[in-house]
Amino acid sequence: MASILSASNKSMRSDGNTYVGKRFVHVKNPYLDSMDEDILYHLDLGTKTHDLPAMFGDVKFVCVGGSPKRMKAFALFMQKELRLEESREDIKDICAGTDRYCMYKIGPVLSISHGMGIPSISIMLHELIKLLHHAQCCDVTIIRIGTSGGIGITPGSVVITDTAVDSFFKPRFEQIILDNIVTRSTELDKALAEELFNYSKEIPNFPSLIGHTMCTYDFYEGQGRLDGALCSFSREKKVDYLKRAYKAGIRNIEMESTVFAAMCRLCGLKDTTVLKAELLLQCPLEDQTPRAQTKPPCIGCYRVPILHHS
Numbered sequence: 001m002a003s004i005l006s007a008s009n010k011s012m013r014s015d016g017n018t019y020v021g022k023r024f025v026h027v028k029n030p031y032l033d034s035m036d037e038d039i040l041y042h043l044d045l046g047t048k049t050h051d052l053p054a055m056f057g058d059v060k061f062v063c064v065g066g067s068p069k070r071m072k073a074f075a076l077f078m079q080k081e082l083r084l085e086e087s088r089e090d091i092k093d094i095c096a097g098t099d100r101y102c103m104y105k106i107g108p109v110l111s112i113s114h115g116m117g118i119p120s121i122s123i124m125l126h127e128l129i130k131l132l133h134h135a136q137c138c139d140v141t142i143i144r145i146g147t148s149g150g151i152g153i154t155p156g157s158v159v160i161t162d163t164a165v166d167s168f169f170k171p172r173f174e175q176i177i178l179d180n181i182v183t184r185s186t187e188l189d190k191a192l193a194e195e196l197f198n199y200s201k202e203i204p205n206f207p208s209l210i211g212h213t214m215c216t217y218d219f220y221e222g223q224g225r226l227d228g229a230l231c232s233f234s235r236e237k238k239v240d241y242l243k244r245a246y247k248a249g250i251r252n253i254e255m256e257s258t259v260f261a262a263m264c265r266l267c268g269l270k271d272t273t274v275l276k277a278e279l280l281l282q283c284p285l286e287d288q289t290p291r292a293q294t295k296p297p298c299i300g301c302y303r304v305p306i307l308h309h310s
């Protein structure tokens, strides 16, 4: 079985770009080079205050998810998997100087929280991508691990996203830049999705599938919930919308995947999202908001690929 790392040395993306050899993380901002110092404000890091290549130059995998507690749990899990427990007494939050995000580094793996929704993950991604660029990282794979609302699938299934779509089922992210709308593609790395799916099949009792993931701006009305403070549609309209979403290939809903896909692909990161699903449609409790989402999702997916990392 090919390791996820060797695949990252030469890969073909759905946008037709073939990468041969080292693939550096790049920024697309002509002003950055002329800046004397780059302060990564929300991460509490900077180019003058920290030796970013020494701290982060060996990073190959970045896993991101909404909740700080979950990303700490994931970091502890990785520490065990990579057998790095003896080297450190406790894992340290690299971003402890800010309470916006948390970040842990375990060997070549970074685990970072991003909060909820597009604006929150977008701020983190701007600063993370600059961090990886300043650290001269290459061949980096980034995976969002999180929870989601499943559509017509077994509760607890893990959806590996091939394409992130918006609320109109379109594979696009509309970024508002000044007073313009700029549309960016949200295709994720299909080869990576396939690879993770194949690995997941090696884990017993691990229901997983590849599908489209819909990204909304809101947890309640945007996802067809009838139990928010506001609700302006009928149960029939909700069910009709979710059925149309299912027909369009959408298998789950969350709140960050479109901007994640758009930014990562533009900056040379191999990217996908792996999301554990609660059932939103055809469930007796379909109108209730899930209460407990603190368990680290889909950690098993990483066991096989990460062990292949030497």
Ligand SMILES: O=P(O)(O)O[C@H]1O[C@H](CO)[C@@H](O)[C@H]1O
Pocket (backbone or CB within 6 Å): 065, 066, 067, 115, 116, 117, 145, 146, 147, 148, 219, 254, 255, 256, 293
């Ligand atoms: O499980 P996480 O990563 O927090 O993500 C999902 O959970 C949050 C809503 O409860 C949204 O941010 C959604 O995308």
Ligand SMILES: O=c1cc[nH]c(=O)[nH]1
Pocket (backbone or CB within 6 Å): 147, 148, 149, 150, 219, 223, 253, 254, 255, 278, 280, 290
């Ligand atoms: O956005 C989300 C996240 C988890 N579960 C949902 O139903 N929606």
